[in-house]
Amino acid sequence: MTDINITRLNASQSDFDSVLAKLLAWDDSVDHQVNESVRHILHEVKTRGDQAVLEFTEKFDRLTVGSVSELEMDQTRLQAALEVIPQDQRVALESAAARIRDYHQRQNQTSWQYEDEDGTVLGQKVTPLDRAGLYVPGGKAAYPSSVLMNAIPAKVAGVSEVIMVVPTPDGVVNDMVLASAAIAGVDRVFTVGGAQAVGALAYGTETIPAVDKIVGPGNIFVATAKREVFGTVGIDMIAGPSEILVICDGKTDPDWIAMDLFSQAEHDEQAQSILISPDAAFLDAVEASINKLLPTMERAEIIRTSMTDRAALIQVADLSEAADVSNRIAPEHLELSVENPNALVEEIRHAGAIFMGRYTAEALGDYCAGPNHVLPTSGTARFSSPLGVYDFQKRSSIIGFSAGGADRMGRVASVLARGEGLTAHARSAEYRIKGEQ
CATH class of the missing domain: 3.40.50.1980 (Nitrogenase molybdenum iron protein domain)
Structure with a gap:
């Protein structure tokens, strides 16, 4: 050699x-044919739901079933995988999960507020996403560690429902991946992959619920699909x-x-x-x-x-x-x-x-x-951070003016709004100024 x-x-x-x-x-840059193929798949899933998912699963994963519900693996199946894997693998997964959970619990952000001198209350309300989608590669490239790294921060953040999609080409199931899902607290698992799985998570079908954010690695078709659905849903990154x-x-x-x-x-x-x-x-x-x-x-x-x-x-x-x-x-x-x-x-x-x-x-x-292994690549660490609990939370501003605060700051808003030529803005603020009604 x-x-x-x-x-x-x-x-x-x-x-x-x-x-x-x-x-x-x-x-x-994505190959033109990949782009066209992904857009076609996403359109079909968006407009035809379960039926399109079944057709693409048959085409790409060589799996023929009568309904998408047959592609769901329930909690009993996940627990069975946990029981069947070698004991050393189970111990290693549980040890890793405990460290990942402990680290990410320290990232958890809480709501906060304060009161200014006028009695006006300002603050931030931190709320978890309702539902997150986790893409996990299947077949030869099976990554149980990715399940832990993506699902645990979501559950620590308080996400109510984590939906995992994982392809099982020719029906080949990786028990270590399913065991990881059980340990991480994944709520539902569908054996669907590729751009069709991303589309199902983004748009929802009759059986697979729409999510608020899609995370997890995948091939060029998955990455392209995530790029395409961004805006309809959030995504972690294009790695x-x-x-x-x-x-x-x-x-x-x-x-x-x-x-x-x-x-x-x-x-x-x-x-x-x-x-x-x-x-x-x-x-x-x-x-x-x-x-x-x-x-x-x-x-x-x-x-x-x-x-x-x-x-x-x-x-x-x-x-x-x-x-x-x-x-x-x-x-x-x-x-x-x-x-x-x-x-x-x-x-x-x-x-x-x-x-x-x-x-x-x-x-x-x-x-x-313990820290997350989902990290910014290609120089994007200049402005991006590792995946974390904060990626599964959003922040709402809290603003509550007292009468005195509305009077004082209404005068400021009035000047700025009229300077911008937005009279309704100005008058809305002026109605709350003392003596201006």
């Missing part, structure tokens, strides 16, 4: 910015390929770092793994570890393509410059594999999740650390 030729960059080279930009570029950026001072075992880079590269060929270090000899050592360890990996060919096309080893002058480069990239996952991560983290402004210190493998965050 030939060695991987990984892109090597130095932050001091004159064309660093342009080469880095080219390396980071990811084309998220790009997985990313990891490691900043290392050169003192961590090179094999550890190589495997950390592999942990994202094995997701798919478009995944991106980047190592930044001021130590050129360490970059060489990690490259040697990558080529030594690659033949031992089950997904070696996917890793090889990902590392060849999108990985980089970047040399910088010092850790401060490493932080600058990292902020420019705004990675999904950032490992600070350094002696003093607490000092370096002060210089980090943009990252989905920050993994502190040599012992904190990013993989722990994917499963059981």
Whole structure:
């Protein structure tokens, strides 16, 4: 097996910015045929409901049933899955769920209000969504961890009903996914997938209820469908390929770092793994570890393509410059594999999740650390945050004027409204000014 030729960059080279930009570029434009297909599916589900869902399930998942209700798995089936999975899997899922629940309970926001000097009450009412939809990939790509990460924050937020959709091609059911749904408190599960599942959640059918927000990962058809239905419902995000950026001072075992880079590269060929270090000899050592360890990996060919096309080893002058480069990239996952991560983290402004210190493998965050693994990708950590309880809550402003407050602020509103030429606004406020009636 030939060695991987990984892109090597130095932050001091004159064309660093342009080469880095080219390396980071990811084309998220959707193929025209995918767009057309998704729009057709969504239109059919919106206008024909259950019947369209049944037809597309037969076409794409090779499942023929008489009604959509036959595609629902009840709580008894979820509990049966929990009983049938190996005990070590059940213990691991329950342990991860407990940590995820504990972390997210600390995010819960509460309503608040205050009274100003006029006796006017102002505040914010925090309310959970009524119903959330969770898309879970099925078939070969089964992710029970995604069920926990998406459903638990929703239930912690107080969402009354979490509806999960998961495709079961050829009727193949993943018990670990169903067990995760039982542990996370998912209310209803339908074995429907693809754009048709997104459409059913967005518009509702005779059997599948419409939701307020759709979360969870999926393939290009699912991502495109989520983009299309946004506005009718909320969505979590349109996620790009997985990313990891490691900043290392050169003192961590090179094999550890190589495997950390592999942990994202094995997701798919478009995944991106980047190592930044001021130590050129360490970059060489990690490259040697990558080529030594690659033949031992089950997904070696996917890793090889990902590392060849999108990985980089970047040399910088010092850790401060490493932080600058990292902020420019705004990675999904950032490992600070350094002696003093607490000092370096002060210089980090943009990252989905920050993994502190040599012992904190990013993989722990994917499963059981506690914080959410649904993270902003493709540089969107500049303005986005991890999925959390707050994504399943909305905030309503509370405004309650006293007579005195309406008098005082009505005079201000009157001036501003008349300045904008909106007379009805002004007079509505003026009616409540003392002596103006």
